[in-house]
Amino acid sequence: MDISSLKKLALLGAHQKPLELSSVEFATYIDSSQQTAARKLKALEDEKLISRKILPDGQLISMTKKGIEILQKELNDYQGIFSGNGNIRILSGKTITGLGEGQYYISLEGYRKQFIEKLGFDPYPGTLNVRLDANSIDIRKKIAQSIRISGFTDQNRTFGKGSCFRVRISDIEGAVITPERTHYPEDIIEIIAPVNLREHLELKDGTNINVEVIK
């Protein structure tokens, strides 16, 4: 798999909109012959990392979902390499649809008033669920769950305790909440924020997002 060529195409913008590029032009970018450049483009197409439309005067190159995912994996790898330096920690993953449980729990007064007090915002009643990439799972494990949420009992039942840490997605500050259960999947995070993140960021299911750990 020729990640270097795929990266070059992305730097030329092929991940955003179809890119007009002849094999001769690409050859100058990757410092090779026209034949090698054409062969590499063909190979990337065969691997379904890009899609091409061959035109009389060149080709129109778009990056596939699979291609973009591979580059995001690379980004995540490099962020992982340098995140240990105490700089910026970023969790990467894809948005998924949760079970809707989040909405119920967040709305409970016993939890809600703690969020307002400890996080400084009144959470939108709903969570954004994200399935983390492999590297991000490891990063997540190292994050101190610094803010504790207490359990409570109402007349009917007992609600367990949990913890959270602050994050930012794009321009919104929120928090990742983790119930303190024994069997909670480690590859999924639930994010709360003062606004409906899904609407605010115009997210569809399966969108890749970066969640930045703050404070």
Added chain:
Amino acid sequence: MDISSLKKLALLGAHQKPLELSSVEFATYIDSSQQTAARKLKALEDEKLISRKILPDGQLISMTKKGIEILQKELNDYQGIFSGNGNIRILSGKTITGLGEGQYYISLEGYRKQFIEKLGFDPYPGTLNVRLDANSIDIRKKIAQSIRISGFTDQNRTFGKGSCFRVRISDIEGAVITPERTHYPEDIIEIIAPVNLREHLELKDGTNINVEVIK
């Protein structure tokens, strides 16, 4: 240049402390024969991207400054690819020694009181100067200089206006300040913060740092 192998070594932590790794082990990581693994390590050493100490039962691998710089360049490339998505913007570069002008200007009451008022902190009298990488220069151009600093006149002379934007380096929030001059180098940024960043982050000249644009 075998970036993929260099990256693997970094993921195994060779950029932080010397890594014990035999060629057989490395072969399993890069999915090759022991011979190829050994040859690749030798090649990386010849390019001065890693340094090795051959031991009777393996080798001790450290990444050189040059090797780490190449990986940081890669990180920056990938951040550039995905920064257009409106997510997290990070400026990468190397710390350099400025002319010491910053210290003089920041200390002037006409500017200082504006920083306190508009940025919310009393700046340490001195700037951290950073020479940006090529990609970061482009990112920087897209950043809105949202906070305006007015010029003023004292009895002797006139001091020009400028602008800034908020940034975070590691755990410190500060700001990049830009005087509104016609000929200001585009590859250098000057950062102010409530503390002496150079001391707080234990920075030497030429250290690679990531500056995250916030708000």
Added chain:
DNA sequence: ATTACTAGTAGACGAGTAA
């Protein structure tokens, strides 16, 4: 155990050229 040489082979390359 290791590292790393030599030998044989498989895969990648550029040149020429067809479509």
Added chain:
DNA sequence: TTTACTCGTCTACTAGTAA
């Protein structure tokens, strides 16, 4: 002009093995 085939060459691989 393009893309992409064939062909000869050269680099990079694995296996065997020395140190």
